[in-house]
Amino acid sequence: xxxxxxxxxxxxxxxxxxxxxxxxxxxxxxxxxxxxxxxxxxxxxxxxxxxxxxxxxxxxxxxxxxxxxxxxxxxxxxxxxxxxxxxxxxxxxxxxxxxxxxxxxxxxxxxxxxxxxxxxxxxxxxxxxxxxxxxxxxxxxxxxxxxxxxxxxxxxxxxxxxxxxxxxxxxxxxxxxxxxxxxxxxxxxxxxxxxxxxxxxxxxxxxxxxxxxxxxxxxxxxxxxxxxxxxxxxxxxxxxxxxxxxxxxxxxxx
Numbered sequence: 001x002x003x004x005x006x007x008x009x010x011x012x013x014x015x016x017x018x019x020x021x022x023x024x025x026x027x028x029x030x031x032x033x034x035x036x037x038x039x040x041x042x043x044x045x046x047x048x049x050x051x052x053x054x055x056x057x058x059x060x061x062x063x064x065x066x067x068x069x070x071x072x073x074x075x076x077x078x079x080x081x082x083x084x085x086x087x088x089x090x091x092x093x094x095x096x097x098x099x100x101x102x103x104x105x106x107x108x109x110x111x112x113x114x115x116x117x118x119x120x121x122x123x124x125x126x127x128x129x130x131x132x133x134x135x136x137x138x139x140x141x142x143x144x145x146x147x148x149x150x151x152x153x154x155x156x157x158x159x160x161x162x163x164x165x166x167x168x169x170x171x172x173x174x175x176x177x178x179x180x181x182x183x184x185x186x187x188x189x190x191x192x193x194x195x196x197x198x199x200x201x202x203x204x205x206x207x208x209x210x211x212x213x214x215x216x217x218x219x220x221x222x223x224x225x226x227x228x229x230x231x232x233x234x235x236x237x238x239x240x241x242x243x244x245x246x247x248x249x250x251x252x253x254x
Contacts, residue, residue: 001017001018001019001034001130001132001134001135001156002016002017002018002019002037002082002248002253002254003015003016003017003018003157003158003208003210003253003254004016004021004042004250004251004252004253004254005089005093005159005210005212005243005250006025006030006035006038006042006209006250006252007029007030007034007038007245007246007247007250008040008139008212008213008245008246008247008248009059009060009134009213009214009215009216009217009245009246009248009254010065010213010215011028011029011060011062012029012247013027013061013131013139013212013213014026014027014028014029014030014035014038014064015031015133015159015210015212016039016042016044016138016253017128018109018230019109019128019130019131019132019133019234020106020107020130020131020132021050021107021108022050022107022108022109022110022130023049023050023194024049024050024051024052024053024069024109024128024179025049025051025052025053025130026052026053026054026055026126026137027052027054027055027061027062027065028052028061028062028063028064028065028068029043029059029061029063029064029185030063030064031063031064032064032067032068032071033069034064034066035064035099036235037066038163038249038250039086039173040249041249041250042250042253043148043253045227046072047072049072049074049161049217050074050106050107050183051074051075051076051096051106052065052069052074052075052076052077053072053076053077053078053111053126054077054078054079054083054086054135055123055125055126055139055140056082056118056120056121056122056123056140057082057085057086057120057121058120058140060171061140063084064087064098065086065087065089065214066089066090066091066093067089067133069090069094070092070093072217073096074094075093075095075096075248076090076094076095076096077095077096077097077098077106077111078095078096078097078098079097079098079099079100079113079124080097080098080122080129081121081122082120082121082122082123082124083097083106085120085122089191092234098111098113100113100114100115100122100124101114101115108130108131109128109129109130109155110128110129110130111126111127111129112126112127112128112129112151113125113126113130114126114127114147114148114151115147116138116140116141116142116145116148116183116185117141117142117143117145117185118141118142118186118187119142119181119186119187119201119230120140120221121254122236123140125137125138125139125141125148125151125152127151127152127154127155130190131203133155133157134152134154134155134156134157135155135156135157135158135159136152136155136157136159136160136212137153137159138158138159138160138161139159139161139212139213140150140161140188141161141188141189142184142185142186142187142188142189142192142212143185143189143193144189144193144196144197148197148200149197149200149201152197152201153200153201153203154203154205155201156205156207156208156241157208157209157210157254158196158198158201158206158208158209158210159245160197160198160209160210160211160212161187161188161189161212161213162183162189162194162195162211162212162213162219162227162228163188163190163191163192163194163213163214163215163219163226164182164183164188164190164191164215164218164219165190165191165218165219165220165223166183166191166192168218168219168220168223169179169190169215169216171208171219172217172218173217174217174218175226182215182218184196184214188213188215191219191223191224191227191228192226192227194211194227195227195230195231197230198228198232199231199234199236202231202232202235202237202238202252203237203238204237204238206237206238206240207238207240207254208242208243209228209232209239209240209241209242209243209253210242210243210244210251210254211222211224211225211228211242211244211245212245213245214244214245214246216247221244221246225242228242229242241254
């Protein structure tokens with residue numbers, strides 16, 4: 001199984017996942033051309049993609065979904081409620097709908113979309129299992145619920161939100177209402193909360209971690225890295241590789 005953060009942040013998000021006979025994008029928050037270019041930069045021909053999975057309808061996750069799906073003639077996989085919300089983007093696109101909380105098979109993968117708390121109609125994270133391992137994608141989490149912890153605990157590879165530093169958010173330039181939204185149960189996880197979640201997920205098969213959805217205003221890669229390293233350095237069961245996503249370029253392909 002190979003995973004890469006193609007783009008990550010408040011301006012556009014996308015994850016590439018390859019396992020066995022399947023190649024997926026989770027979200028497509030950049031233009032189709034930019035996504036194709038970034039995939040080529042990590043040695044992936046976009047024409048080999050099998051589908052695009054959608055986590056929720058915010059523009060930084062779906063901006064390029066329709067154009068890319070039409071260009072590549074591949075389906076978009078989304079919850080029924082989310083598919084309805086982004087229907088104007090999906091003209092002439094094949095749509096595979098699911099219910100959050102109900103796992104389903106796609107090609108040689110088992111995909112488990114689990115509900116998360118975010119200010120959209122039906123947001124989900126994903127656990128994707130193939131013959132080569134288990135990967136999880138969990139961003140835009142207002143809170144790390146017990147369900148989230150349960151779903152992610154088997155992952156070998158994990159894309160996890162480290163959105164903001166609490167002090168930087170509190171003292172930063174955002175208006176108060178936006179600070180409240182980010183810090184709410186329907187907003188985003190702080191570095192500290194993400195670190196606490198991560199500490200519950202480590203096991204001897206955990207081998208790669210991607211820090212995702214870092215705020216460019218209320219966080220810094222070094223701050224997020226320090227929080228994650230504090231957790232990982234205490235672990236005796238594993239020593240995962242770590243990459244930090246950004247807006248400008250893809251991460252390494254683990």
